[in-house]
Amino acid sequence: MQIDGERMREDFDALAAIGATAAGGVDRPSLGEAHLAARRWFLERAAAAGLATRVDAAGNHSALLAADGPTLLLGSHLDSVPNGGRYDGALGVVAALHVLLAVRGTELPVALEAIDFTDEEGTLVGLLGSEALAGTLARETLRAPRGGRDALLAGLARAGLREDELALARRDPESLAGYLELHIEQGPVLERAGVQIGVVTTIVGARSYALVFRGAAGHAGTTPMDARRDAGLAAAAFVVAANELVVRDFPGCVATIGDLHLEPGAYNVVPGSARVALEFRSGDGAELEALETALLDAARREADAQRTELEIAPVGRWKPTPLDAGVCDAIENAAAALGLESLRLRSGAGHDAQAVAGVTPAGMIFVPSVAGLSHDPGESTAWEDCVNGANVLLGAALRLACR
Amino acid sequence: MQIDGERMREDFDALAAIGATAAGGVDRPSLGEAHLAARRWFLERAAAAGLATRVDAAGNHSALLAADGPTLLLGSHLDSVPNGGRYDGALGVVAALHVLLAVRGTELPVALEAIDFTDEEGTLVGLLGSEALAGTLARETLRAPRGGRDALLAGLARAGLREDELALARRDPESLAGYLELHIEQGPVLERAGVQIGVVTTIVGARSYALVFRGAAGHAGTTPMDARRDAGLAAAAFVVAANELVVRDFPGCVATIGDLHLEPGAYNVVPGSARVALEFRSGDGAELEALETALLDAARREADAQRTELEIAPVGRWKPTPLDAGVCDAIENAAAALGLESLRLRSGAGHDAQAVAGVTPAGMIFVPSVAGLSHDPGESTAWEDCVNGANVLLGAALRLACR
Numbered sequence: 143m144q145i146d147g148e149r150m151r152e153d154f155d156a157l158a159a160i161g162a163t164a165a166g167g168v169d170r171p172s173l174g175e176a177h178l179a180a181r182r183w184f185l186e187r188a189a190a191a192g193l194a195t196r197v198d199a200a201g202n203h204s205a206l207l208a209a210d211g212p213t214l215l216l217g218s219h220l221d222s223v224p225n226g227g228r229y230d231g232a233l234g235v236v237a238a239l240h241v242l243l244a245v246r247g248t249e250l251p252v253a254l255e256a257i258d259f260t261d262e263e264g265t266l267v268g269l270l271g272s273e274a275l276a277g278t279l280a281r282e283t284l285r286a287p288r289g290g291r292d293a294l295l296a297g298l299a300r301a302g303l304r305e306d307e308l309a310l311a312r313r314d315p316e317s318l319a320g321y322l323e324l325h326i327e328q329g330p331v332l333e334r335a336g337v338q339i340g341v342v343t344t345i346v347g348a349r350s351y352a353l354v355f356r357g358a359a360g361h362a363g364t365t366p367m368d369a370r371r372d373a374g375l376a377a378a379a380f381v382v383a384a385n386e387l388v389v390r391d392f393p394g395c396v397a398t399i400g401d402l403h404l405e406p407g408a409y410n411v412v413p414g415s416a417r418v419a420l421e422f423r424s425g426d427g428a429e430l431e432a433l434e435t436a437l438l439d440a441a442r443r444e445a446d447a448q449r450t451e452l453e454i455a456p457v458g459r460w461k462p463t464p465l466d467a468g469v470c471d472a473i474e475n476a477a478a479a480l481g482l483e484s485l486r487l488r489s490g491a492g493h494d495a496q497a498v499a500g501v502t503p504a505g506m507i508f509v510p511s512v513a514g515l516s517h518d519p520g521e522s523t524a525w526e527d528c529v530n531g532a533n534v535l536l537g538a539a540l541r542l543a544c545r
Numbered sequence: 546m547q548i549d550g551e552r553m554r555e556d557f558d559a560l561a562a563i564g565a566t567a568a569g570g571v572d573r574p575s576l577g578e579a580h581l582a583a584r585r586w587f588l589e590r591a592a593a594a595g596l597a598t599r600v601d602a603a604g605n606h607s608a609l610l611a612a613d614g615p616t617l618l619l620g621s622h623l624d625s626v627p628n629g630g631r632y633d634g635a636l637g638v639v640a641a642l643h644v645l646l647a648v649r650g651t652e653l654p655v656a657l658e659a660i661d662f663t664d665e666e667g668t669l670v671g672l673l674g675s676e677a678l679a680g681t682l683a684r685e686t687l688r689a690p691r692g693g694r695d696a697l698l699a700g701l702a703r704a705g706l707r708e709d710e711l712a713l714a715r716r717d718p719e720s721l722a723g724y725l726e727l728h729i730e731q732g733p734v735l736e737r738a739g740v741q742i743g744v745v746t747t748i749v750g751a752r753s754y755a756l757v758f759r760g761a762a763g764h765a766g767t768t769p770m771d772a773r774r775d776a777g778l779a780a781a782a783f784v785v786a787a788n789e790l791v792v793r794d795f796p797g798c799v800a801t802i803g804d805l806h807l808e809p810g811a812y813n814v815v816p817g818s819a820r821v822a823l824e825f826r827s828g829d830g831a832e833l834e835a836l837e838t839a840l841l842d843a844a845r846r847e848a849d850a851q852r853t854e855l856e857i858a859p860v861g862r863w864k865p866t867p868l869d870a871g872v873c874d875a876i877e878n879a880a881a882a883l884g885l886e887s888l889r890l891r892s893g894a895g896h897d898a899q900a901v902a903g904v905t906p907a908g909m910i911f912v913p914s915v916a917g918l919s920h921d922p923g924e925s926t927a928w929e930d931c932v933n934g935a936n937v938l939l940g941a942a943l944r945l946a947c948r
Contacts, residue, residue, distance in 0.1 A: 328764055329766075329768055330772045350813075360917070361732065361920060363826050363894040364731040364919060365799070368792075369917060374805060375802075385778050396769065398765035398812070399778075400812045401807050402781075407804040409803045410753075411803050412801055413803060419811070423765075489766075514763070
């Protein structure tokens with residue numbers, strides 16, 4: 143039993159045409175017109191192939207292969223970041239559909255469901271559909287969504303969804319047999335290693351902080367170097383120190399200063415304040431905690447060194463999510479059975495799997511991203527790798543179905 | 546012969562009321578209504594005291610004490626930066642007026658002229674009046690003025706000035722006996738040293754550059770530290786390196802990174818580009834050159850270390866201006882005769898004196914700035930220091946008049 147790579151290619155290309163951008167990517171922000179068109183295409187394609195379909199109260203779109211047993215979910219998402227690439231999310235949904243097409247006609251002890259989760263990317267909320275399914279979508283999150291309240295309400299209205307009904311999408315964990323997701327890696331690890339299949343052991347946790355260094359603005363000509371309280375220098379020294387300590391003491395972790403804003407911000411004025419956007423990630427809860435301590439200590443040290451004040455405000459936090467060991471083994475065995483090399487690795491990005499993992503054994507399969515590029519129209523994965531990934535998804539699904 | 550400190554205080558306060566701000570400073574941008582009102586006040590005050598007055602083709606406003614000989618100019622400016630302080634410029638003009646009032650009745654071999662130069666601060670052009678007087682106001686400067694062409698034309702119209710006649714303000718160097726300017730230090734050197742009078746030996750030169758580090762934007766979660774080409778890190782490392790090398794190798798010089806802008810600028814994206822506003826100053830031409838080489842080398846080194854590209858675009862340059870040794874001696878001797886301590890120092894800021902120094906022996910007297918504050922409503926100088934400065938201006942003027 144295997145995936146029909148050519149038919150999958152046709153479907154993948156048809157999907158990539160919906161919301162296609164001139165740069166070769168797709169622009170399908172969650173619950174926008176292009177995204178809704180992609181979801182319609184998915185249901186119509188499944189129905190045309192004779193599969194049952196459903197849309198739940200959170201707008202999750204599914205194709206179904208019924209059976210007398212719990213449901214094994216295979217999924218990902220059809221929304222994209224604004225001006226994103228064509229592989230992120232879409233590959234996992236198309237591959238899941240083709241697993242159902244390959245399995246059709248074979249009796250399994252579990253139902254198979256290819257599911258397209260609502261708003262994974264967070265244009266509106268982030269993991270909206272998968273958290274609704276897991277029963278963890280918080281009311282507070284909906285009240286102050288990432289993309290703003292107006293955008294959320296407009297999106298729900300366009301999709302014909304009701305905010306007060308989203309939670310009805312919750313599934314009873316007893317009804318689920320597991321979750322598998324095929325996704326592009328979005329990083330360079332598999333390509334660098336020359337390995338075709340990644341087995342995701344953990345989805346890393348992340349925390350973010352807004353740091354503000356406050357010194358004293360001063361005339362750039364008349365304020366001697368030793369009389370300055372240069373907030374920009376304090377911030378810069380922190381950027382350097384943060385990078386050094388992560389590389390030296392926290393291998394496998396990342397820390398990023400993605401934005402830095404100086405006030406008043408002129409050639410001839412010593413910066414009086416510097417606002418720094420800090421984010422860091424680790425796959426391990428204790429390590430994330432230690433990384434936070436080390437980073438914030440470094441910020442305090444550099445603030446002191448320049449005689450500046452430091453304000454620390456938490457912005458976001460999300461826990462590391464270990465994926466199921468048995469599911470990881472199933473993926474690894476499926477790859478080996480196909481003669482494919484696999485590598486265990488962490489996912490540095492968030493995925494629907496982290497929501498679903500709370501209620502059913504979940505796993506993820508990564509395929510290599512060319513040059514590690516992601517969230518970019520140039521995002522790409524060799525088609526052969528895509529088909530390999532789909533076949534591993536199929537093999538792992540069969541292993542989980544029959545265990 | 547000495548300054549009438551009480552009358553000078555009355556005049557200083559009357560002037561500070563024109564364009565006064567709630568925060569205690571003044572808002573008198575060049576050729577705006579408040580600035581024009583301050584200039585009218587100056588001429589009316591001089592005329593009321595029986596002094597002759599004139600306004601030249603560049604709008605420079607003067608009070609005159611005629612004599613059969615060349616003219617010794619005593620001046621500064623009545624314009625302010627937006628929301629500036631009440632001492633910057635204004636003190637020098639009021640003190641010059643009071644030197645004329647103190648000298649009146651005494652026959653001197655030189656004429657004395659208290660002059661208020663047009664647009665020193667550069668809201669429109671910068672040093673407009675003093676460069677016109679020196680004959681160095683460039684046509685190109687007027688075509689692309691700092692504050693924009695529209696603001697310049699509107700200001701000239703408000704003041705009744707004609708662009709094509711500004712150059713007529715040029716004075717024959719033979720007609721001049723020298724130039725003296727009393728100004729607040731705008732820095733902390735005198736206050737730190739506990740000295741009342743600063744003798745400015747040089748007005749520093751400055752150069753500025755826009756540096757752009759170009760790396761690669763990347764997903765903050767999926768791009769390992771060693772796979773990054775982080776433009777923000779390269780820029781931060783340059784900020785740290787620039788500060789270190791100036792402090793270590795260029796004592797007395799300053800270098801400032803006053804602005805830094807990251808793209809795309811988000812918590813979860815490794816910065817793909819970083820734009821840095823670099824400015825540096827030295828009192829010596831060769832040192833300024835060496836400082837430039839050291840700073841741009843450091844930028845290249847840090848760019849390389851992060852595998853980023855570096856673009857270097859010059860933004861501005863202004864040469865160091867040594868002031869006249871004889872005038873410095875006259876100021877120093879005048880201070881000593883009054884029992885005041887003096888200190889030779891550089892001016893880190895630009896002044897009208899740097900334009901006038903090209904055509905006649907020029908010197909500057911500094912008085913202490915409280916906490917070195919400048920271009921701020923809180924800018925302040927003890928009134929006793931202001932009167933001391935005015936008396937040194939008077940003493941130095943008499944010495945130059947009679948040499």
